[in-house]
Amino acid sequence: MEAAIDMAESGHLVIGTLHTKSCAETVDRIINFYEIRDQYQIKNLLSTLLKAVISQRLLKAAEGHGLVLVPEVMIVDNTVAACIRKEKFSVSEIEDAIQGSYDKGSISLINSLAELYVDGKLNLDQVKSQIEEKNYETLNRTIMQLNLKREKEKDIK
Numbered sequence: 001m002e003a004a005i006d007m008a009e010s011g012h013l014v015i016g017t018l019h020t021k022s023c024a025e026t027v028d029r030i031i032n033f034y035e036i037r038d039q040y041q042i043k044n045l046l047s048t049l050l051k052a053v054i055s056q057r058l059l060k061a062a063e064g065h066g067l068v069l070v071p072e073v074m075i076v077d078n079t080v081a082a083c084i085r086k087e088k089f090s091v092s093e094i095e096d097a098i099q100g101s102y103d104k105g106s107i108s109l110i111n112s113l114a115e116l117y118v119d120g121k122l123n124l125d126q127v128k129s130q131i132e133e134k135n136y137e138t139l140n141r142t143i144m145q146l147n148l149k150r151e152k153e154k155d156i157k
Helices: 002-009 021-033 036-049 078-085 091-099 109-119 124-129 133-157
Strands: 052-060 068-075
Touching: 002 036, 021 052, 021 068, 021 091, 036 078, 036 124, 068 091, 068 109, 078 133, 091 109, 109 124, 109 133, 124 133
Parallel strands: none
Antiparallel strands: 052 068
């Protein structure tokens, strides 16, 4: 971890992998790799050095044939950087920031799952099993918005 941060500080592109379930959990894992006394400095470094985090899950396809890639992409903008720098790091705040940064290139887990559901690649039970119950309302709203968007696109054609 230290070598990766040193390389990034010197201007090199660093690509690494961690076994985590989400982009926010990845950042949390990096921060918690360090002693508590060093975490303030690491949070500041991460907030400036980190440019993007990509997380992926593979789920069985709704038809049962093959796997479906469920991506989550976190582009580190000012909002995400501020979340990383906070004294009390919050995974849910990062997830909210990703959800709100779609226009900057971020793709939330909920958006990916909703899209795959609307496309018929995953069923609703599979989708709900990947998120916390408190996010069901956001999921339902996202599914409705995607359906409306697709209806409008069909009408234009």
